[in-house]
Amino acid sequence: MASAIEKATLRAKMEKYEGKVSHMYLDSKGFVTVGVGHLLKDLASAQKLNFKNGNARASKGEIRADYEAVKKQPKNRLASFYKKHTSLQISAFDIDLLTDNHIDSFEIELKRLFSDFSKYPSEVRLALFDIIFNVGMTDLRNNWPKFTKAVKAKDWAVAAKESNRKYPISAERNNYVRGLFESAAKNAKLSLIP
Amino acid sequence: MNLSLLICARISAVFLICVVFFGCAVSESSGVKGDTPVSWSPAFTMPELVDLSYDSITDIRNFPDLISAPWYAGIGVENKKGEKVFLSSCEDLFHEYGPKTHTIKANEMAAYLELKVMCETTRLLINSDSAKYSFIPDVFLDEFLPKVWPKEIAMTISTLELKRISDNSNFKVWGDVMTIDRFEKDSEEKATYFHDGGFQEVDVLGNGDFNGDDTNDIFVVVRDHVTGGDYFNVRLFVLSVNRKGDWELLESF
Known part of the structure; x- marks a missing residue:
């Protein structure tokens, strides 16, 4: 299981890439979303969350009103565009809980893909989380053959080279992930020195 | 006289056959002939991405207005020189952007890409010919x-x-x-x-x-x-x- 420090790092990264939005908005696929990219696949899912209208807990009807108002809007706008169509918010605490659940789900997927995942160095685990947040389990499993082979072989230097993602992924994000693998590679070499 | 008419008729027949044969061949192999004007579909959403009070665009001669019209919201990016700038129109974007431009806030990248592509399409439509x-x-x-x-x-x-x-x-x-x-x-x-x-x-x-x-x-x-x-x-x-x-x-x- 991801350590508390790893989870805090991962939450910070996810917030940076997805934003931390307290009201409903539409993601690039046109799905109603809240928090740090937390998908509300249907109204019932939205009504299970602790939305607030000011300090009062929102009713199911109020959640429906926000959900339906946002759903009608064009997708792929800035999250702030959708705010005027909502009246409810979710707390930062609840957003963090949802994000932690996502991290746990991704960890299950990574363990499925890489049977030694729990034994990998922390830097490697953080790097793999970054990639799977971004590309998803299926793309990672099917479209990164040299990368996944290198990871399974614990060849962190090759994994570093193969980890690069093209635009619109930023150089900063690529450098971060590559740096994690390279650090793991360097530490692995040092550990071999008697 | 009869012979002249016969010759004329034969020449006309040959001419008609040639027109039919070559005319058909030309229209089959060259697709639709004649001016096909520049056109756009409802999927071209630039008019919706600019200030909502802007009237719907129906004439391509008004498309340059879409280049200068303010977007529904501005976005901060790092420009080609690495400076942080605020873009609020296609005009701003064309002045500042490059192939690797990123938004200052990573979570605004998707919205930026949508605007970028629609701005570029606007420019393509303006610059294309019939x-x-x-x-x-x-x-x-x-x-x-x-x-x-x-x-x-x-x-x-x-x-x-x-x-x-x-x-x-x-x-x-x-x-x-x-x-x-x-x-x-x-x-x-x-x-x-x-x-x-x-x-x-x-x-x-x-x-x-x-x-x-x-x-x-x-x-x-x-x-x-x-x-x-x-x-x-x-x-x-x-x-x-x-x-x-x-x-x-x-x-x-």
Whole structure:
């Protein structure tokens, strides 16, 4: 299981890439979303969350009103565009809980893909989380053959080279992930020195 | 006199046969002849992305107004020189952006890409000419499209895997790179192609003669999505098709 420090790092990264939005908005696929990219696949899912209208807990009807108002809007706008169509918010605490659940789900997927995942160095685990947040389990499993082979072989230097993602992924994000693998590679070499 | 009439009749018959034969041959092989004006589809959403009080655009002569009109919201980016600037119109964008421009807030990148592509399409439509010839099929967004569209349409996220695909001459078309296992069509201008890692939304935004060869080209946006991840990209392509039905990539943005 991801350590508390790893989870805090991962939450910070996810917030940076997805934003931390307290009201409903539409993601690039046109799905109603809240928090740090937390998908509300249907109204019932939205009504299970602790939305607030000011300090009062929102009713199911109020959640429906926000959900339906946002759903009608064009997708792929800035999250702030959708705010005027909502009246409810979710707390930062609840957003963090949802994000932690996502991290746990991704960890299950990574363990499925890489049977030694729990034994990998922390830097490697953080790097793999970054990639799977971004590309998803299926793309990672099917479209990164040299990368996944290198990871399974614990060849962190090759994994570093193969980890690069093209635009619109930023150089900063690529450098971060590559740096994690390279650090793991360097530490692995040092550990071999008697 | 009778002989003259007979000769004239024979010459006329020969002439008529020639006109029919060559006339038919010309219209079969050259597609639609005559001026095909620059046009755009409802998928071209630039009018909706600018200030909401802006009237709907119906005349291409008003398109330059879309370049200067303020967007529904501004976005901070790092420009070509690495400076942090605030963009609020297509005009701002063209002045500051480059092929690797990123938003200051990473989570605004998707919205930026949408605006960027629509701004570039606006400029394409303004700068394109009407075409004399068009070989664009009436219906081409179908399940067979991945067998004919160029491989650059395929979604590849890994930089090195993309290079391997580009260098591999065995990969020629979209379907060579990825297996499209499902197809959904919303209209003649919009369809979605599903593969095991995600899906690609294809919208035909418009058409015009992009490169001055008198032939109609199409402007297509492809939105790349993954399943179970947040990766998203919006890409603009200019595609041409010849009389044999061979598609060619002219430009990508």
